Amino acid sequence: MSKLDFKNAVKRNKNLRFGGYATIVTIVVLVVLVVVNVLFQQLKITIDLTPNKLYSVGEKTTEILDGLTQDVNIYGIYSPGTDEQGDYNPQVKRFVTSYVENSSRLHYTQIDPLANPTFTKQFTSDTTDSISNGSIIVQAADSESFKILTLSDFYTVSTNSSTGSSEVTAFSAEEALTSAVQYVTSENNPIIYQLTGHSEAELDSTMTSYLKKSNFDVSSLDLIRPAEGEDAVTLEANNYTIVMINNPQSDLTDNEYEILLDYMEKGGRMLVLVESDLPSLPNFEKLLTRFGISVERGSVWETSARNYYMYPNLVIPNYGDHDITSDMTGANSYLLMLNPAALTVSEDRNRATTITPIMTTSDDALIKGDPESTVLAYEEGDTKGPFTLGLVAEEQKSLDNSVVTAKMVVLGSSSFIERNSGTMLQGNYTMFINVCDYLQDEVSSLYISSKSLVEDTVPVTTRTIITGGAVFVILIPLAVLACGLVVYLRRKHL
Incomplete structure (x- = not known):
């Protein structure tokens, strides 16, 4: 070879x-x-590789599902083929089938309403009612309690400010399904009674929807004249009934005052929202004073740049140390209060009442003595801060051989929960739900954030564009050419 x-x-x-x-x-x-x-x-x-983990559940849901003591049946209502049609039905079905794998207590069954037309009748209040295709029914196996979720419950729809058209912006499936599971397995679901008859502000539809998703029933309360065909509401002090007084414009009658005072003395729960232009309301203010709280007239201005947004009367409050604010951290926790009212604590209050601030201003805040003034600085006649914008009052007492706890939360703004006010941030929703949860003894908030379906955009300034252009168009190409030249010269002289 x-x-x-x-x-x-x-x-x-x-x-x-x-x-x-x-x-x-x-x-x-x-x-x-x-x-x-x-x-x-x-x-x-399975591994969820979607950007916002659309088909995964968070810690709150995991905790709730781990604590289930009874089975829950979940029914998907789909006529043949519709579960795979369009963008939304397949997405919801995929989430539901993935969701039930988080607990052996959950069981999913798909129902064909055409093959089994009588199945949904057990969930309708009238024979003429029907359950729409694509609905999800959640029912406790050991009771008749159930909740029907339609496709709209699984998505958040917002109005595009540029076009005025509606568009789907978030996937709310985890929030909707977890709330439904809690609803059907709870012995008593909390209820919020909105006091009426004094020109109070009403919760708007958006906030009412958030409350219902968090398993709160919302109803009206007229202590003078109940609605036609309805019996007068008998207030029962317990840990799941909340009376809400939202910026009243006329005073309570003596009888109303006595009813509400008796309710609170027996361990009632009350949420009060006021504005800085609150009129003189002796009985209403006497009810607040009983728990050591009063309202200052005049709106609060912030002069610290960290504590206002665009305008000094659009205040970003600091948070106090309380269960209500324990999860109010990070960028999504900020809330805005427009022309908030300052709250004060009475020195001669009942010493059994514990009062805790949950929202405050900076030391540089002011209440302008002249309402027409536009000077963003202290002037003679102004009141210097800091001020309190949110207070929690608690009082324990022995009643009928048991200990009851009365709770009252007073917030110095009513508009901060109005979507139309233009001041709603994620923190506004979270704070309000947290307050309601605290009042009904549920420290761990039921509110679960929706998952955005909108691609995040990063705002880029002109300076950033110029700098980036210089780096990518000039500096990086020059660096590559320089490296190539060095390598070429070295090899040439080998």
Whole structure:
């Protein structure tokens, strides 16, 4: 064998050996992938690779599902083929089927309303009512309690400020389904009674929807004249009934005052929202004073740039140390209060009453003595801060051989929960839901944030554009050319 033939043979053997190794590695990788895929299918392991983890659940949901003591049946109402049609039905179905895998107490069944037309009748209040295709029914297995979720419950729809058209912006499936599970498994669901008859502000539809998603029933309360055909409401002090007084414009009657005072003395729960232009209301103010709280007239201005947004009367409050504010951290926790009222604590209050500030201003805040003034600085006649914008009052007492706890939360703004005020941030919703949860003894908020379906955009300034252009168009190409030139010159002189 010539020297050249020997070299070629060695080369062929090396190529054969390396080719054999590559083939073996490829086969091993394929076998591993097949085995892993089979294991994932058998063990029902899935990985959520969506940007916002659309099909995964958070810690709150996990905690709630782990605490279930009864089975819950979830029914998907889909006529043949509709569960895979469009963008929304398949997404909801995928979430629901993934959701039930988080607890052995959850059971999902898909119902064809055409093949089983009588099934949904047990969930309708009237024979003429119907349940729409694509609905999800959640029912406790041990009771008749159920909740019907329509497709709209699984999505958040917002109005585009540029076009005026409505568009789907968030996926609310986890929030809707977890709230429904809690609703059907709870013995007593909390109720909020909105006091009426004094020109109070009403909760708007958006906030009412958020409350209902958090399992609060919302109803009106007229202590003078109940609605036609309805019996007068008998207020029962317990840990799931909340009376809400939202910026009243006329005073309570003596009888109303006595009813509400008796309710609170027996361990009632009350939420009060006021504005800085609150009129003189002796009985209403006497009710607040009983728990050591009074309202200052005149709106609060902030002069600290950290504590207002655009205008000094659009205040960003600081948070106090309380269960209500314990999760109010991060950028999404900010809330805005327009022309808020300052609240004060009476020195001669009942010493059994514990009062805790939950929202305050900076030390540089002011209440302008002259309401027409536009001077963003202290003037003679102004009142200097800091001021309190939110207070919690608690009072424990012995009643009928048991200990009851009365709770009152007073907030110095009513408009901060009005969507039309233009001041609603995520923190506004969170704060309000947290307050309601605290009043009904549920420290852990039921509110679960929706998952955005809108791609996040990063605002870029002109300066950033110029800087980025210089880096990517000039500096980086020059660096590449320089490196290439250095390599070329070195090789040339080898």
